[in-house]
Amino acid sequence: MTRIRRLHPAWSVAAVAFVALVGAAGFRATPSVLLHPLHAEFGWPLATISVAVSVNLLLFGLTAPFAAALMDRFGIRRVVAVALTLVAAGSGLTVFMRTSAELILCWGVLVGLGTGSMALAFVATVTGRWFVRRRGLVTGVLTAGGAAGQLVFLPLLATLVEAYGWRSAALVVAGAALAVVPLVGWLLRDHPADLGLPPYGATEVAPAPAPQGGAAARALRTLRDAARTRAFWLLAGGFAICGASTNGLVGTHFIPAAHDHGMAETTAAGLLALVGLFDIVGTIASGWLTDRVDSRLLLGAYYALRGGSLLVLPGLFADAAGPSLLVFVVFYGLDWVATVPPTVALCREYFGPAGAVVFGWVFAAHQIGAAVAATGAGLVRDRLGEYTIAWYAAGLLCLGAALFSVLLRRGAVRTPPLSVERPAAVGRVHP
Structure with a gap:
């Protein structure tokens, strides 16, 4: 009798993480379709509304390293469940707001803290604990889910805003966040050792590390030690530029920039959704390549190509989505x-x-760059009436990030020992 091979639970954990990441990204993307409706209803300048987006982006990044440490202390499942509840509260409460300060509190602080706890440090934690084999590929898939969720939901949210007003989109986000909580409680597990199993691709079970107290102190200590290395600053500097050129600029201001050229907001949101769809392909491919090609070379190529594309973007905007703009997308x-x-x-x-x-702190740099770009581009638009300078500046910065990647040296330059988490016992890797 042939024995049926059971699917490793690592794949169930990855699937739930994927759903949480897609949802978190979709929740965080909502303010980009609210810029003009909020401006029209309350009369707030775009720069003021962009401050709420910047606070969201900033906390989304700064929360990540602390969330990674909290996952070591309290477990992945508890942290993600609380994070989803914060997102639901922040989104739902916006329907009662009357001032821009309340917008900053709800969309900036609450949603920023919630989504930041399900940021890319969450990806690094899940893949580091549950996978030895296919780690790069799974990292690519989960990352693609997060980025795609931010963009694919935009047409739906834009349609809701256009048909029923911005409050309908806020309530849908709140309901969706709460709907994911039971799934997290049911399927998300903290360590393979909790099930008596090795990580996927290993043959030996390693005991789960004991919960460690002082999560905030440990996260700050990790930053202190990492900041003594050249590699950290090159990675953080490049990733700050990455955040500025994606979430901060394109993710926040592409729709209003296209609208400035006569394009309908729903059409522009559809183009960003198309960016999300192709992002799935690109990021999964990047994960596959990461298992095979020097990561320094990959980063240099990615940043250089992105910089070149941003330098040509200002000449592609029109009142309709022409072939050249579609190629850019x-x-x-x-x-x-x-x-x-x-x-x-x-x-x-x-x-x-x-x-x-450490990646949580590098990702925090990503979101600091995004926050600066989101506010800065809003100020450029308010002062000059167009975004052209913002696109050119982002393109040149990306070329600088490519240089940072080239300057990274091969070989591990480790910080002093930090027992953030015991490395999984890899044993023999399955072929």
């Missing part, structure tokens, strides 16, 4: 967050067991 989608799998791999290479928390 496809190309930019393939490169959107292709930088994540090689960056995660390099953090693991340079910083060992502390790699997930």
